[in-house]
Amino acid sequence: MxxxxxxxxxxxxxxxxxxxxxxxxxxxxxxxxxxxxxxxxxxxxxxxxxxxxxxxxxxxxxxxxxxxxxxxxxxxxxxxxxxxxxxxxxxxxxxxxxxxxxxxxxxxxxxxxxxxxxxPLSVPQRDAMLDAMSRIQSLLEPDAATAVDLRPPLPGDLGWIVERHGAVYAAEYGLDQRFEALVARICADFVDRFQPGREACWIAARGPQRLGSVMLVQARDEASGEPRPGIAKLRLLLLEPHARGLGVGKRLVRQCSDFARTAGYERIELWTQSALTAARALYAAEGYRLVHSAAGHGFGQDVINETWVLTL
Structure with a gap:
């Protein structure tokens, strides 16, 4: 050029x-x-x-x-x-x-x-091409992001969440299939323990195309599984690479905050890793604070695990 x-x-x-x-x-x-x-x-x-x-x-x-x-x-x-x-x-x-x-x-x-x-493209090449297409559209049609709906999950959506987490996190962060298995368990727990009015999942979609996801669930004690009163947990925030930069991630995170306030929670907690810089920036912009970090090894990688909290 x-x-x-x-x-x-x-x-x-x-x-x-x-x-x-x-x-x-x-x-x-x-x-x-x-x-x-x-x-x-x-x-x-x-x-x-x-x-x-x-x-x-x-x-x-x-x-x-x-x-x-x-x-x-x-x-x-x-x-x-x-x-x-x-x-x-x-x-x-x-x-x-x-x-x-x-x-x-x-x-x-x-x-x-x-x-x-x-x-013929590798996963990173495909994601790069789709990202370029999305950015062209967002630059030439700035209102394109408003055409993205945040809707409840339909049949097949939870399977898509598992598949895309496995594929995206393997391609971008080298996480192995144990991470995909964890996502599958989280999705199964969401269905098995679902509390209407207290928990929700949103799929970001433009027409039939899925662009991202997030869940807001009741926080539970990891040992006993018992609910932790007043505390919600944000889980499974995902954006397809070609949907980044459109403001969709910010909308998903804000949707969780608004829902949690309406449901009467006192705070939201989330777990992430230090390498997920784009997600961490979204959390910080929403008002979350990093309250704990620790080095560890998980999903085939040396990682720094982090806990963030938003007081409502």
Whole structure:
């Protein structure tokens, strides 16, 4: 890349990436649809019912061009329409049953293409690429972080927490499978001991994409397992590498604080390691204090274990 012409660097990257993902091809691979047609089908599969004007604005396409795209898709029996509930002058669009059937293989092929792009990369290379993509989006669309929801866990989410902790901490800190086993036990305990209104788990997600997690649970005596009155414990804070820098970690930590106050806890404790500098910075910014540290050996590494406390 040039050091003297950033605009030319951007244009060079755009040429590379449009070629790399096949944007210039007249049709998508193994498909009878053009890229604009497929993009309209994706919007209708995820955000319908929606007006043609809203589609044009969302995709930044000329209204006349959008009209031709929709006319072609409707002629193939892929669209259905309904009246706007509050404005009889508007018609809302959605996929017909045939449209949903046509979109399904397109969606699968798109995922397969992305997986094929990632397949030759090592885990650190993949994480670096996804991190760069996320940072580009956050810089060009500063409101992107607000599109991230903090939701309760759905079926499959706890398994994802275990898998991603194992993979991320092995890649970044060299922790072995005993750490993954610990995370699995924490998740199992969360389910077995769950106290509504006193404990919670949040998944940070942008649409179907999981970006991070955290838990807030009742603190317990390690020997007896008995609850420690007034004390909560923050556990399993995780951010995917490509989601860092968007403010999601700060939101997850703050969510725990707000929930603990509402639940009537007096303080929150957490355990971490000195090497986790980004997480430690989040805790410090929230008001946690480091109250204890000790050298040890765990999960295949020499570590410095730390206890942090937030007084509510």
């Amino acid at each position: 040039s050091e003297t012409s950033p605009a030319l660097d951007v244009r060079a990257f755009n040429r590379f990436y449009t070629r790399r993902i096949g944007v210039l091809a007249p049709k998508l691979s193994d498909s009878d649809f053009t890229l604009p047609e497929a993009r309209v089908l994706w919007e209708l599969a995820h955000h319908a019912p929606v007006s043609a004007a809203a589609l044009s604005k969302s995709l930044q396409l000329d209204a006349g061009y959008m009209s031709r795209l929709l006319r072609g898709l409707k002629a193939r029996g892929l669209l259905a329409s309904q009246a706007h509930p509050s404005d009889g002058r508007q018609t809302l669009l959605k996929l017909s049953a045939a449209g949903r059937r046509a979109f399904a293989p397109l969606d699968r092929q798109g995922t397969a293409n992305a997986e094929a792009m990632l397949a």
